[in-house]
Amino acid sequence: MSGETVGRSEEESEFLEHLPCDKCGSSDANALFSDGHLYCYSCEAYTPAEGGPPPEAGGNRQRKAGGLISGGEFSALTKRGIAEMTCRKWGYKLSSYNGKRVQVAELYNPEGSEVVAQKLRFANKDFLALGDLKKAGLFGQHLWRDKGKMVVVTEGEIDALTISQLQDLKWPVVSIPSGASGAKKALAKSLEWLLGFETIVLFFDNDEPGRSAVEECAPLFPPGRCKIARMDGFKDANEAHQAGQSGEVINAIWGAKVYRPDGIVGGAEIWEDLTNDDELAEASPYPWPGLNELLHGLRMSELVTLTAGSGVGKTEVVRAIAHYLLTGGETLGMLMLEESIKRTAKGLMGLELNRPIHLDMTAWADLPEEEKEARRAAYDTTVGSGRLFLYDHFGSTEVENLLNRVRYLAKGCGCRYIILDHLSIVVSGLDDGDERKAIDVAMTKLRTLVQETGICLILISHLKRPPMGKGHEEGAMTSLSQLRGSHSIAQLSDAVVGLERNQQDEVTKNITTVRVLKNRFSGETGIAAHLLYEKETGKLTECSPEFVKSMADEAEAKSKRSGFPEEDDEF
Numbered sequence: 001m002s003g004e005t006v007g008r009s010e011e012e013s014e015f016l017e018h019l020p021c022d023k024c025g026s027s028d029a030n031a032l033f034s035d036g037h038l039y040c041y042s043c044e045a046y047t048p049a050e051g052g053p054p055p056e057a058g059g060n061r062q063r064k065a066g067g068l069i070s071g072g073e074f075s076a077l078t079k080r081g082i083a084e085m086t087c088r089k090w091g092y093k094l095s096s097y098n099g100k101r102v103q104v105a106e107l108y109n110p111e112g113s114e115v116v117a118q119k120l121r122f123a124n125k126d127f128l129a130l131g132d133l134k135k136a137g138l139f140g141q142h143l144w145r146d147k148g149k150m151v152v153v154t155e156g157e158i159d160a161l162t163i164s165q166l167q168d169l170k171w172p173v174v175s176i177p178s179g180a181s182g183a184k185k186a187l188a189k190s191l192e193w194l195l196g197f198e199t200i201v202l203f204f205d206n207d208e209p210g211r212s213a214v215e216e217c218a219p220l221f222p223p224g225r226c227k228i229a230r231m232d233g234f235k236d237a238n239e240a241h242q243a244g245q246s247g248e249v250i251n252a253i254w255g256a257k258v259y260r261p262d263g264i265v266g267g268a269e270i271w272e273d274l275t276n277d278d279e280l281a282e283a284s285p286y287p288w289p290g291l292n293e294l295l296h297g298l299r300m301s302e303l304v305t306l307t308a309g310s311g312v313g314k315t316e317v318v319r320a321i322a323h324y325l326l327t328g329g330e331t332l333g334m335l336m337l338e339e340s341i342k343r344t345a346k347g348l349m350g351l352e353l354n355r356p357i358h359l360d361m362t363a364w365a366d367l368p369e370e371e372k373e374a375r376r377a378a379y380d381t382t383v384g385s386g387r388l389f390l391y392d393h394f395g396s397t398e399v400e401n402l403l404n405r406v407r408y409l410a411k412g413c414g415c416r417y418i419i420l421d422h423l424s425i426v427v428s429g430l431d432d433g434d435e436r437k438a439i440d441v442a443m444t445k446l447r448t449l450v451q452e453t454g455i456c457l458i459l460i461s462h463l464k465r466p467p468m469g470k471g472h473e474e475g476a477m478t479s480l481s482q483l484r485g486s487h488s489i490a491q492l493s494d495a496v497v498g499l500e501r502n503q504q505d506e507v508t509k510n511i512t513t514v515r516v517l518k519n520r521f522s523g524e525t526g527i528a529a530h531l532l533y534e535k536e537t538g539k540l541t542e543c544s545p546e547f548v549k550s551m552a553d554e555a556e557a558k559s560k561r562s563g564f565p566e567e568d569d570e571f
Ligand SMILES: Nc1ncnc2c1ncn2[C@@H]1O[C@H](COP(=O)(O)OP(=O)(O)OP(=O)(O)O)[C@@H](O)[C@H]1O
Pocket: 308, 309, 310, 311, 312, 313, 314, 315, 316, 317, 338, 501, 509, 510, 511, 512, 531, 532, 533
């Protein structure tokens, strides 16, 4: 090595000998030069000659690219974990420029016949290009044959050296000469060469510029040819290598995924997702076995719409579901737009106490102590459990506002189940009077939000009047076609459940028929259950088919006795 010269700005200084470095402990990386200064090629420490000038401040970014540096030497980059052999293979030299130590990456023309440019890397991470970068191919391109199975493209020279070294300097690796911002241009220029390889793996930095460079560069290649190497936890290949995690680098290369534009996923790539899929295991049951039999529970990322005529009992049913989920340990959000949060709270506490306390007009101060304690205990297990979040709407039911609240409940409060009672009120306040359009817009936004947050949304919606015959309030059968608005509610819901109850029939008015109108999960539709409302407890209990039949018979007999034949009711 001795005798090689390295350039200094005014004078030439000559390399004399390798010495140990007391900064990094290297036995021989500290180079002594004829003017007395020392430079350690391993830790990059610069020691000025005694009485000599300190290293020049600032970089050389302003300096115009001039002739190429000749000379320099190969040495291991100890800090970077790069061996001397790697630097030799890649022609990556240590040299000096204007008195500053630099690392020199040599860039060849695409034919590989001549060095046309050099990229200098200063200790302070400044870069300077010498020569004619426009004539250069990719860094390292000259090292490999023009065809092959796979080439890895990195964003920087050191990463290219790292990856090459980790693959015994055998497999094609190249680097973009001009960083992430010039990536697309550089790859486009060398596209023909890159396309000589069956697979092109982009291994750019794991940061914003690196990720957007991937998005820009990947579409340059024919579909299926470009793969993206990703590595969590490290900015780039060399950082992982320095941290002793070289295996991660190799895994990232071999595990690189075929690039597809956002949103397109290859079926062959989702096995892991399938095996990690807990969505079904995470399904919670409904409080009623009949409904579970058809709908198989409430699942995450699903939108379930509950519908019925006025006063049939939609709120009562969702309240029962809410109570069941809450006492089962779930976290849930309730946006009950037609009642106050006090009313919602009392409803849930009443279900816990088995009595409808919202009907009790006694002032709190007049309640017996034991009743106060019982209510407090019911509160603690339900409303006050820390797992229930209510929306105090103050009449504000504007769609965007509600969507934001739902998003917050999901992401900020950890609610897995959210109840929105009801959609009709969300769209009824809109000025333009186009309810159909408003429902479509609101439904689309809600559906998107369900997907985004992964929640299970239970939505209440009203029905249009049936075209003829008795109304839903007198027990008319529900159907998807009677959902309000255009077809979006039916279309965008995973399940639609209709409730039917004849509020005027003396015998059967406490019995609600639960009908599954749509069931995307299993396709099973029809009557799922009959629920008996017990006034004293406020509970909805599933009743047996025998009980329902006896009530139906009794109702029929009664109507015959009264001389008014009933229509063919179903409840
Ligand atoms: N199955 C039932 N049997 C008897 N009464 C019921 C039944 N379900 C609900 N109720 C009672 O009917 C009233 C109206 O119920 P709820 O508010 O749940 O109906 P809704 O369908 O939500 O009404 P709206 O159309 O006004 O939104 C409440 O007092 C409730 O306790």
